[in-house]
Amino acid sequence: MKIILTNDAPAAHWGKADVTFEQGQAYIHLQAGDHLRQVQQAARKLRSQGLSQVALCGEHWELHTQWAFAQGFATAKGAGEIQWTGDESMQKLLTDRLASASFARQQINETPENLAPVTLASQSAKWLAEIGGDKVSYRIIEGEELLQQKWIGIHAVGRGSERPPAMLELDYNPLGEDAPVSVALVGKGITFDSGGYSIKASEGMLGMKCDMGGAATVTAALGLAIKSGLNKRVKLFLCCAENLISGHAYKLGDILTYKNGVSVEVVNTDAEGRLVLADGLQAASETGAPLIIDAATLTGAALMAVGTNYNAIFSPSSELLARTQAKAASVAERVWPLPLDPWHKEMCPSPYADTANSRPVKGGGAGGASNAAGFLWHFVSPDAQWLHVDLAAAFADSANGLWAAGATTHGVLTVAALLED
Known part of the structure; x- marks a missing residue:
């Protein structure tokens, strides 16, 4: 028609x-x-x-x-x-956008049974390799090898599942072997989130196949940017795990000591996304990239703050926040900055460790989205500009006047625009 x-x-x-x-x-x-x-x-x-x-x-x-x-x-x-x-260029851009968004939408809407952590990492790597050809190289670290590499957050969250957790390390390098990394991307890839021992109610758990939406968003954004002729080196880190309950699952009261020496008391196993992102942000920092972007379906607090038509953004850099708002507007997506000050790093105190992964109150307490961002800040290099995207608009639990039920892919174009900048 x-x-x-x-x-x-x-x-x-x-x-x-x-x-x-x-x-x-x-x-x-x-x-x-x-x-x-x-x-x-x-x-x-x-x-x-x-x-x-x-x-x-x-x-x-x-x-x-x-x-x-x-x-x-x-x-x-x-x-x-x-x-x-x-014209032809507009039609090509729209076709590329739709192909990238469709990839992300298919991943996010996939059943948790069909999208194990290693499967998520493998699918993402193969799709990007098809687009980038020999400019793309990658490796997948899984299971006990994560401990050997000291990626203890991903391992802890994923060890309760029979299907091993994994980290994807992917390098898109069109410039040559020794080229500097311009941007490092990090995505939360929780393929299913039961909440662990801090178990969710059924209505809150039903849509948790979407909890790898951050991984899908940054992967699709990189793919779109490559299709558009991206000519800078970008590294991608996906932090993939299933957060399930078993005799092997991590527990409240556990203390995780990360690669950078920061110790974290687990006070809520349903605040698992920040635990896996901590590994990804450290890996991103190790690249020396001047810009680090992470994306995650991280907090219900962000959803309450900005609703379902905006993604929340956080950064210590007001210039980066303004640039992100401008880039989002240029592609007709919506973002809104929420507070992030140095004292937010101290808003999840622990008597047993350097910090806790949340506050032991419902929803993480007041300012929960900012407190989560403050937690992540512990694991970001001070030499890099850092943008944290809390994907409040990435998934519709049920159909509404704007979206069908499921993945929206809102955020893909914003990240792609930042990569192409």
Whole structure:
């Protein structure tokens, strides 16, 4: 079906409808307000009516409106078939975006049984290698080898599962062997989060296949940037584990001493994402990259603060926060900075260790998202600029007016834009 974007009001018999039909064509009627939001809502309505193949036609479609349509049109069962409009370069960009977003969406929506930690690492590496060719090299560290390499956070969180935890170390290097690393990416890859002994209720556990959304986001962003001709060296670290309960699982009261010497008391096994990211951030710091970006579905506190249409961002650098907001706006995504001060590093105290992984109160207490970011700060090199993205907008538990149920991939374009900067 042809989809036409128009500024004209619908015919009188359609009343205030924002989508109308005439002679086998659908018309999206733009009104005053946020046009991208209106287009995405219209796409949801059209897909909900059973459409799976559309052609965007007419003069009013541009890059952002076409992408908004694609985001509303996608479902967990597939992105649908969209025929783009515009010049060749715009159509290629949209095609590349959709391929990268579809990869992330498929990973995030996959069943936890089918996406074990090593599987997540392997799939991500192979997809990037297909895009980057011989410019991509990688290794996967799994199981007991993590302890040998002193990646104790990933090992501790994942040891309760029969399926081993893993860290993916991937190097995209188009410049040559000794080129400096420009950016290091870190993704939280918890393929399923039961909460461990701090077990979640069923309704809170149901959507926890999405807890590897950070890993999918940074992987898809790197893939998109490579497709766009990225000409800088980037290293990627995915911290992959299942957080399950067993006789081997880590426990409340355990103390983990990290590679950098920081000791951490476990006061909540459901605050596991920051424990695995601590390893990834140390690995990223070891690269000497001047910019480190991590992405994670980390805290419910971020979701409460910014809602489901924004991702929360944190950084000690006000310049980096401003740049991230500008880059997000340039690709029509939404981010919002939340507080991060040096004293946030001390907001999870422990009488037994240098710090705890949370506060022993529901949801981590007041300022939980900032406290989590403060915890992560312990593991970041002081020589690097660091951006932490708490992906509040990465997953919809149920369908709504903007998104189908499941992965949204909101955040992929922002990270890609920062890589291409």
